[in-house]
Amino acid sequence: xxxxxxxxxxxxxxxxxxxxxxxxxxxxxxxxxxxxxxxxxxxxxxxxxxxxxxxxxxxxxxxxxxxxxxxxxxxxxxxxxxxxxxxxxxxxxxxxxxxxxxxxxxxx
Numbered sequence: 001x002x003x004x005x006x007x008x009x010x011x012x013x014x015x016x017x018x019x020x021x022x023x024x025x026x027x028x029x030x031x032x033x034x035x036x037x038x039x040x041x042x043x044x045x046x047x048x049x050x051x052x053x054x055x056x057x058x059x060x061x062x063x064x065x066x067x068x069x070x071x072x073x074x075x076x077x078x079x080x081x082x083x084x085x086x087x088x089x090x091x092x093x094x095x096x097x098x099x100x101x102x103x104x105x106x107x108x
Contacts, residue, residue, distance in 0.1 A: 018069045026078040040066045064090050
Protein backbone atom coordinates (compact mmCIF):
# COMPACT_ATOMS: atom_id res chain seq x y z
CA UNK A 1 0.00 0.00 0.00
CA UNK A 2 1.34 3.42 -0.97
CA UNK A 3 1.15 5.70 2.10
CA UNK A 4 2.57 8.71 0.24
CA UNK A 5 -0.77 9.36 -1.47
CA UNK A 6 -2.76 12.25 -0.03
CA UNK A 7 -6.07 11.48 1.63
CA UNK A 8 -9.46 12.15 0.12
CA UNK A 9 -10.26 15.69 -0.88
CA UNK A 10 -13.29 17.60 -2.01
CA UNK A 11 -13.71 20.01 -4.87
CA UNK A 12 -14.14 22.75 -2.25
CA UNK A 13 -10.50 22.18 -1.23
CA UNK A 14 -9.16 23.12 -4.67
CA UNK A 15 -11.84 25.33 -6.20
CA UNK A 16 -10.89 29.00 -6.65
CA UNK A 17 -13.50 31.13 -4.89
CA UNK A 18 -14.13 34.78 -5.69
CA UNK A 19 -13.99 37.48 -3.01
CA UNK A 20 -14.58 41.16 -3.81
CA UNK A 21 -12.11 43.84 -2.84
CA UNK A 22 -14.53 45.67 -0.53
CA UNK A 23 -17.71 44.72 1.31
CA UNK A 24 -19.45 47.91 0.28
CA UNK A 25 -18.98 46.83 -3.36
CA UNK A 26 -21.88 44.43 -2.69
CA UNK A 27 -24.78 46.55 -3.90
CA UNK A 28 -27.37 43.84 -4.55
CA UNK A 29 -31.02 44.06 -3.60
CA UNK A 30 -32.10 43.94 0.03
CA UNK A 31 -35.72 42.83 -0.48
CA UNK A 32 -37.98 41.14 -2.98
CA UNK A 33 -37.50 38.07 -5.15
CA UNK A 34 -34.20 37.51 -6.92
CA UNK A 35 -33.86 35.05 -9.77
CA UNK A 36 -30.33 33.72 -10.13
CA UNK A 37 -28.88 32.99 -13.56
CA UNK A 38 -28.66 29.32 -14.55
CA UNK A 39 -24.88 29.29 -14.40
CA UNK A 40 -25.12 29.95 -10.64
CA UNK A 41 -28.24 28.00 -9.71
CA UNK A 42 -27.78 25.07 -12.04
CA UNK A 43 -29.08 22.33 -9.79
CA UNK A 44 -32.45 23.49 -8.56
CA UNK A 45 -34.44 26.49 -7.46
CA UNK A 46 -33.46 29.80 -9.05
CA UNK A 47 -35.92 32.25 -7.42
CA UNK A 48 -35.30 33.38 -3.84
CA UNK A 49 -37.33 35.72 -1.65
CA UNK A 50 -34.92 37.96 0.23
CA UNK A 51 -37.62 38.69 2.80
CA UNK A 52 -37.57 35.00 3.79
CA UNK A 53 -34.61 34.10 6.01
CA UNK A 54 -34.26 30.54 4.65
CA UNK A 55 -34.46 31.65 1.01
CA UNK A 56 -31.98 34.47 1.61
CA UNK A 57 -29.47 32.15 3.28
CA UNK A 58 -29.82 29.61 0.45
CA UNK A 59 -29.27 32.27 -2.20
CA UNK A 60 -26.28 33.78 -0.40
CA UNK A 61 -24.69 30.33 -0.07
CA UNK A 62 -25.02 29.77 -3.81
CA UNK A 63 -23.63 33.19 -4.76
CA UNK A 64 -20.77 32.99 -2.24
CA UNK A 65 -19.73 29.54 -3.45
CA UNK A 66 -20.52 29.71 -7.17
CA UNK A 67 -20.47 33.39 -8.08
CA UNK A 68 -17.73 35.45 -9.62
CA UNK A 69 -16.99 38.91 -8.24
CA UNK A 70 -19.38 40.56 -10.71
CA UNK A 71 -22.16 38.21 -9.58
CA UNK A 72 -21.42 38.95 -5.93
CA UNK A 73 -21.42 42.71 -6.46
CA UNK A 74 -24.73 42.54 -8.35
CA UNK A 75 -26.58 39.97 -6.21
CA UNK A 76 -25.30 40.31 -2.62
CA UNK A 77 -26.05 43.22 -0.32
CA UNK A 78 -23.30 44.12 2.14
CA UNK A 79 -25.73 45.08 4.90
CA UNK A 80 -27.59 41.77 4.69
CA UNK A 81 -24.33 39.85 4.44
CA UNK A 82 -22.96 41.45 7.60
CA UNK A 83 -26.21 40.95 9.48
CA UNK A 84 -26.62 37.30 8.45
CA UNK A 85 -22.96 36.19 8.29
CA UNK A 86 -23.02 34.00 11.41
CA UNK A 87 -26.13 32.16 10.17
CA UNK A 88 -24.84 31.46 6.67
CA UNK A 89 -23.60 27.93 6.13
CA UNK A 90 -21.02 27.89 3.36
CA UNK A 91 -17.92 25.87 2.52
CA UNK A 92 -15.31 26.44 5.23
CA UNK A 93 -12.84 27.63 2.57
CA UNK A 94 -15.31 30.34 1.58
CA UNK A 95 -15.79 31.39 5.20
CA UNK A 96 -12.02 31.52 5.74
CA UNK A 97 -11.37 33.55 2.57
CA UNK A 98 -14.08 36.08 3.36
CA UNK A 99 -13.11 36.42 7.03
CA UNK A 100 -9.44 36.84 6.12
CA UNK A 101 -10.34 39.60 3.65
CA UNK A 102 -12.98 41.14 5.94
CA UNK A 103 -12.04 40.48 9.60
CA UNK A 104 -15.10 42.42 10.75
CA UNK A 105 -17.26 39.49 9.62
CA UNK A 106 -15.71 37.33 12.35
CA UNK A 107 -17.08 39.72 14.94
CA UNK A 108 -20.60 40.23 13.60
